[in-house]
């Protein structure tokens with residue numbers, strides 16, 4: 252069970268996204284990228300959004316934190332609540348939840364770091380957002396302490412270094428140190444370790460989980476990597492072609508995937524040696540969002556396809572306990 | 583006994599890099615050693631894996647094996663015949679026998695040629711064939727790699743990532759190459775597409791009795807695909823063994839760290855989060871700045887030691903230090 256800090260007498264739900272619909276609209280075409288997305292994050296939870304490239308994961312993250320490029324993006328329908336307040340559509344014009352309430356770490360940390368600030372100045376800036384009145388001496392102390400908390404060996408040596416001079420792993424350490432200072436209640440991670448070497452990846456993920464304990468925040472992890480999600484998440488949402496096709500507890504989904512796409516995703520990851528025979532995947536590729544097949548978007552690859560699947564779009568329905576599946580097999 | 587399909591002994595590559603001196607502003611040439619005394623051999627029908635992190639020298643090794651880099655003092659033998667890649671005839675033989683598939687299918691396929699013409703690039707130029715014969719051959723290999731005939735007149739930008747890799751493969755096998763070097767062939771693909779290509783590669787190997795050198799940073803993939811594996815770090819092979827021995831009983835501290843960091847669906851130990859790793863060392867053991875088992879001997883370059891079916895380059899396995907290794911391993 253997750254623990255609810257006493258200071259939060261509010262409800263256990265931190266973030267709620269309801270029936271979100273996002274399009275990318277240009278003069279000559281309209282792409283429906285997110286369709287009827289509803290997700291929920293409880294306080295203290297690590298929630299994953301897992302899917303292959305183009306399924307709409309980053310668009311979802313950007314919609315939540317409010318950094319979608321509008322236009323071409325357009326939120327057509329839906330609402331987002333954070334800590335009980337409407338952040339979309341906005342109820343209060345001055346409601347500045349970024350920085351304080353929600354933070355995001357991107358795959359490319361250069362996106363969240365300011366290229367013309369040294370590591371020291373980035374950190375100082377992060378302190379200034381929440382605590383501008385601190386004494387210079389205290390700020391310096393916090394900067395050094397936090398950088399060593401993310402296991403940077405030579406803290407003095409990197410203070411005057413600029414982001415582009417750091418390795419990918421070191422940049423993510425600095426990003427994490429800034430999050431430690433800002434103590435957001437929700438941390439969104441969009442592919443935080445994709446592209447990093449394995450040993451570094453594993454260390455960064457360990458640091459992120461430590462950070463979560465230290466500042467008791469919730470995490471929304473966006474990843475294409477089911478194995479990374481398996482090691483971090485309490486619950487996940489599986490996305491295919493802009494829709495959630497299955498959601499539930501991480502361990503339940505791994506032990507007993509119910510949507511045929513989730514099963515295929517799991518079977519795609521080689522776990523053993525070659526004598527275990529071919530990987531059980533069917534032909535075909537994820538569809539182009541501009542040209543979706545009618546009915547269930549997975550029907551062109553699904554081994555269980557029925558007539559109905561080619562006509563009607565299956566709706567996400569609760570099947571058992573917390574498990575939800577969008578598939579006509581469970582009708 | 584059959585000769586190995588390919589034998590490489592003592593492959594060393596260094597690049598000349600220009601470095602600017604701070605004072606004086608003069609530039610000088612320096613040598614950067616990228617591969618150090620690599621020896622490997624592969625047999626017909628075998629998949630030999632090379633695993634290593636970014637910058638360890640994998641692509642340089644692949645390029646040397648197809649004669650793009652031409653190292654001195656290195657012996658390359660194909661079916662027992664010695665090849666001097668600086669001699670024209672030998673280079674032609676090398677190129678006829680060994681083919682390569684790169685990670686980036688975009689960069690390696692000419693966007694202005696049809697798929698059919700790209701595949702034909704793989705036919706040796708001295709082969710005199712009629713147009714019908716050529717067309718027949720293209721259709722035959724397209725079937726092998728499961729590329730629909732309807733795609734043969736398409737251009738690369740119209741293809742998906744998986745289809746592009748199928749075209750690269752078709753171009754390699756049409757010329758009857760016996761050794762295929764696969765440099766991260768699935769690293770840019772989504773997992774379900776990666777799984778399709780891995781299945782295809784396993785089938786092709788059986789049908790065409792070729793040998794593969796499979797290069798990747800992905801441990802799950804290398805474990806599943808390979809008979810034997812070499813672990814590359816900073817241009818040196820630190821351990822070489824059967825896939826099973828390597829993954830079940832890694833010997834080198836670097837192999838242990840790497841395999842221990844791998845994410846698996848069944849769970850990874852994330853409890854230990856360490857400091858950032860050290861830089862590869864230019865003196866003594868290359869791994870000494872990151873090695874948790876480093877001891878006094880490690881300031882000298884360790885020898886390559888035979889151990890059962892495998893080899894390991896680490897002082898812990900030297901007779902003189904056996905006591906250190908048993909003590910260290912039981913802590």
Ligand SMILES: Nc1ncnc2c1ncn2[C@@H]1O[C@H](COP(=O)(O)OP(=O)(O)O)[C@@H](O)[C@H]1O
Nearest residue numbers: 275284303304305306307308309310311323540
């Ligand atoms: N700025 C944009 N303009 C038009 N289409 C976009 C834009 N950004 C994303 N898309 C489309 O939205 C879809 C989902 O993209 P994204 O959310 O980045 O997916 P993911 O993060 O799962 O890979 C893609 O098909 C992409 O083509």
Ligand SMILES: Nc1ncnc2c1ncn2[C@@H]1O[C@H](COP(=O)(O)OP(=O)(O)O)[C@@H](O)[C@H]1O
Nearest residue numbers: 597599616634635636637638639640641642643
């Ligand atoms: N032509 C070159 N000149 C100088 N350095 C090079 C050259 N090609 C590669 N390198 C260096 O050699 C090292 C190994 O590179 P590479 O073989 O591409 O590694 P990998 O494929 O394992 O990532 C890297 O440090 C890279 O920067």
Ligand code: SF4
Nearest residue numbers: 547550553560578579
């Ligand atoms: S709805 Fe039909 S096509 Fe879609 S996943 Fe379920 S069974 Fe397969």
Ligand code: SF4
Nearest residue numbers: 867870873880896897
């Ligand atoms: S030689 Fe020494 S430093 Fe190198 S891997 Fe072995 S124990 Fe570690």
Ligand SMILES: [Mg+2]
Nearest residue numbers: 308309310442
């Ligand atoms: Mg994305």
Ligand SMILES: [Mg+2]
Nearest residue numbers: 640641642766
């Ligand atoms: Mg490479």
